[in-house]
Amino acid sequence: CLSDWSSDVCSSDLVNIQLNYSVPSLTKFIGKNWATQAVFDGWKIDGVLSYFTGNPDTVTCGTPSNGPPGAFTGQDGVGGGVPFRCAMNGPLFLPAGTGPSVANDNNITNTQFDKNLWYPINYASFGLPALSTNGFGNTPQVLFWGPGYENEDVSVYKAFTLKKESQHLIIRADITNLRNHFNPGDPSTGINIDESKAPGTLAANTNTTFGQVTGATGSPRAMALSMRLTF
Numbered sequence: 641c642l643s644d645w646s647s648d649v650c651s652s653d654l655v656n657i658q659l660n661y662s663v664p665s666l667t668k669f670i671g672k673n674w675a676t677q678a679v680f681d682g683w684k685i686d687g688v689l690s691y692f693t694g695n696p697d698t699v700t701c702g703t704p705s706n707g708p709p710g711a712f713t714g715q716d717g718v719g720g721g722v723p724f725r726c727a728m729n730g731p732l733f734l735p736a737g738t739g740p741s742v743a744n745d746n747n748i749t750n751t752q753f754d755k756n757l758w759y760p761i762n763y764a765s766f767g768l769p770a771l772s773t774n775g776f777g778n779t780p781q782v783l784f785w786g787p788g789y790e791n792e793d794v795s796v797y798k799a800f801t802l803k804k805e806s807q808h809l810i811i812r813a814d815i816t817n818l819r820n821h822f823n824p825g826d827p828s829t830g831i832n833i834d835e836s837k838a839p840g841t842l843a844a845n846t847n848t849t850f851g852q853v854t855g856a857t858g859s860p861r862a863m864a865l866s867m868r869l870t871f
Contacts, residue, residue, distance in 0.1 A: 759852075
């Protein structure tokens, strides 16, 4: 979902699924005795499945401490007096098929990164808002969605009855991120405007990670085995 220039309203989708499952007994197929019952009966599976379409995101401009004439630098001379938006004057994304390069992503120090972790945001479409806007440029609060999120946490466990009904040995395995799925974080979308340029004009962006995804959300797969004795 992309918002247009005049609308900031857009919604994301989030699904959380909780499941509890009792594994069917296998002893009716292999024979029931104390050994097969101990190994194959009574297992349970719990799970929490989470799926998210992504965070709403936009392009932001930092308030310069000593901006050029005609640019907003704060309210009543106080830097950062109010939050403000960039002045947007063109398409959000570069043309289809455009790849990362110094020329179009303004990445000065590191051009060797995975293009699958790069958002082709058209930096030339953004600039500082004019002083007359009181800092509120026309860039919508939601321009695009960040990467989605997928995660499954699963627990497998069984309670073994000991000599008395009140005595149990519980064996449990907890697995987080079952598929070991990589969930990229949101891209860097902050523009640090070169203060020597006039408002509304393209200037050097000192954010060397602009458009890049530089981190991950969540954690890799992990497993924990535990035993608990109740009596």
